[in-house]
Structure formats: C-alpha cells, structure tokens
Amino acid sequence: xxxxxxxxxxxxxxxxxxxxxxxxxxxxxxxxxxxxxxxxxxxxxxxxxxxxxxxxxxxxxxxxxxxxxxxxxxxxxxxxxxxxxxxxxxxxxxxxxxxxxxxxxxxxxxxxxxxxxxxxxxxxxxxxxxxxxxxxxxxxxxxxxxxxxxxxxxxxxxxxxxxxxxxxxxxxxxxxxxxxxxxxxxxxxxxxxxxxxxxxxxxxxxxxxxxxxxxxxxxxxxxxxxxxxxxxxxxxxxxx
Numbered sequence: 001x002x003x004x005x006x007x008x009x010x011x012x013x014x015x016x017x018x019x020x021x022x023x024x025x026x027x028x029x030x031x032x033x034x035x036x037x038x039x040x041x042x043x044x045x046x047x048x049x050x051x052x053x054x055x056x057x058x059x060x061x062x063x064x065x066x067x068x069x070x071x072x073x074x075x076x077x078x079x080x081x082x083x084x085x086x087x088x089x090x091x092x093x094x095x096x097x098x099x100x101x102x103x104x105x106x107x108x109x110x111x112x113x114x115x116x117x118x119x120x121x122x123x124x125x126x127x128x129x130x131x132x133x134x135x136x137x138x139x140x141x142x143x144x145x146x147x148x149x150x151x152x153x154x155x156x157x158x159x160x161x162x163x164x165x166x167x168x169x170x171x172x173x174x175x176x177x178x179x180x181x182x183x184x185x186x187x188x189x190x191x192x193x194x195x196x197x198x199x200x201x202x203x204x205x206x207x208x209x210x211x212x213x214x215x216x217x218x219x220x221x222x223x224x225x226x227x228x229x230x231x232x233x234x235x236x237x238x239x240x
Contacts, residue, residue, distance in 0.1 A: 033158065036072025037216050044176065045206045049073050052156045053175035054149040058203070060165045064088060065180050065198055066134070067095075069216070070160060075100035077158055078131040083124040085109045086117045086136040105131075114139045118148070125151040125159065132158035138167070146173040168203060177204035183215060 032048030034041055041047045049055060057066055074082055082105050084091070093103040109120045117137060124133045125148070133152075137145075145161065152159040161174070168179065183197030196218035202210045 031156075033073050033076060035069075036076075040200065040214055040216065043202060043205075043210060043214055049158060049160075050175055051158055052153045053159070054145060054152055054173065055158075055160050056145075056163055056172055056174035056177040056204075057160060058163045058165050058168050058177070058179050060181055063181055065182060066160070066162055067091065068196065068198060069180060069200075070134070071096065071099040071101060073158070074132055079105070080129045080131040081105055081107045081124075081127075082132045082134065083107045083109065083120075083127075083130055084134050085120045085124065086111065087134070088136060118144055121148055121159075122151050125155050125157045128155075130157060132160070134160045134162070136162045138164050142171045142173060149173045149175070172204070174204060175206065176202075178202050183218075 030046060030053060031051045032044070032046040033051060034048045035044070044050075057069070059065065082101070084106060087108060087110075090108070091103070091106060096103055096106075107124075109117070109124075111117055111120070114137070117135065118140065121133055121135045121137075124130050135148075140161070140163070148159060148161065151157075165179065179201040181199050183199050198216040200214040200216065202214065
C-alpha cells in the first residue's frame with residue numbers, strides 16, 4: 001500500500017474572510033440594522049438585527065416586551081408597512097410615535113388560525129413595500145419556521161417571530177435566537193425602571209456562546225410614562 005501523503009495544515013489567518021471562524025462573531029454579507037442599543041449591537045453578528053433572516057424572541061408567559069426591544073430598529077427600517085401577524089394586543093400609538101414609528105405604518109393581521117398566520121407571514125414577506133414582519137407564532141413547527149426563514153432570506157426582510165419560553169427546547173432554524181424578560185428588580189431600581197429595563201439571553205447566534213445576560217437600561221423621562229401607560233392599557237384589555 002502506498003504511503004499516505006503527509007497532511008498540510010492551513011493557517012487560520014490564510015482562510016478567506018467570508019468563511020466564518022467559530023471562535024468569533026460572524027461578519028456575514030447580510031445587511032443589518034442597529035438595535036438602538038450599543039451594548040446589544042456589540043454582541044450581535046454584523047452589529048445589529050440581520051435583514052433577511054429569522055430572528056426568534058422567546059418570552060415567559062404573560063410577558064410582552066418585544067415592542068420595548070424592537071421599536072428603535074423598526075422606526076429606522078424605512079417608510080413602508082410593518083406587518084403584525086397575530087399580535088396579542090393593539091399597539092399603543094403615542095408610545096410608538098414617541099419613538100419615531102408612525103402608527104399608520106402598522107398593518108395588523110388578526111386570525112386565531114395557526115395556518116392562516118403562517119400564510120399571512122409568507123405573503124407579507126413577499127410584498128415589496130413591506131419593511132418588517134412581526135409574527136406571534138406559539139404553535140409553529142420547525143419546518144414551518146424554516147419556510148419563513150427562506151422567505152425572509154429571498155426577499156431581504158426584517159422578520160421577528162415571538163414564541164413562548166417552552167419552545168426554547170425545540171430545534172429552530174432561526175439565525176438569531178434570544179430570550180427576553182423584564183429586568184429583575186434591585187434596591188437601586190424603581191417600579192418604572194423594572195417595567196422598562198430588559199434582560200436578554202442570547203440563545204443562538206453565529207459566534208461563540210455568550211454566558212452572561214445583556215441588559216438594556218430603562219428609557220428616560222416621557223418615554224417611561226408612555227410605556228407605563230401602554231402597559232396599563234394592555235392590562236385593562238386583558239381583563240376585559
């Protein structure tokens with residue numbers, strides 16, 4: 001048997017820049033939009049929310065902090081529609097306007113049928129005028145989410161999918177996956193800060209694992225009051 005040729009080893013510094021190194025954050029060609037928080041941007045591949053990829057947000061029961069997290073990016077996403085599929089509550093227009101997101105940009109698709117929500121998401125992603133899609137899909141399977149991931153990639157759209165915390169154990173095709181919850185109270189925070197500050201855990205990203213949480217500080221002044229009013233409106237709507 002002929003002798004095996006000796007192996008040659010490649011220096012990692014000689015690998016093409018487009019090839020992702022698992023020990024570092026990816027710098028893929030996908031465009032991104034800033035999250036509005038420099039600390040969070042520093043932990044995301046490319047430095048922001050990826051455009052053309054599924055971003056999955058999981059939250060504990062009864063928690064709906066997605067607007068607090070996503071408003072800065074949505075306000076900067078363009079001038080076209082932001083489509084809400086299956087949103088649990090009507091958004092509070094003054095709080096949106098205070099962050100630069102005009103209420104007339106919102107299109108709210110309401111249906112209790114899971115298959116109809118998925119269909120609406122796909123159609124919205126295909127629409128040229130749409131800037132972003134936010135979908136609440138508690139029952140979606142991995143193969144259904146993969147279809148949405150493919151559509152977001154093909155049509156270069158911002159896509160955020162809200163899922164319950166128990167789905168964290170399920171496989172997901174999301175390019176970016178995070179767990180979101182209000183910031184835990186401390187002796188140095190008041191009630192408004194607790195309601196508005198956020199704690200994020202990056203469950204999946206194209207890069208090394210991040211063991212510690214990322215904290216988004218509470219907003220200041222009038223925005224706190226608006227967010228508190230929006231929270232109170234959500235609570236009263238839920239009791240009705």
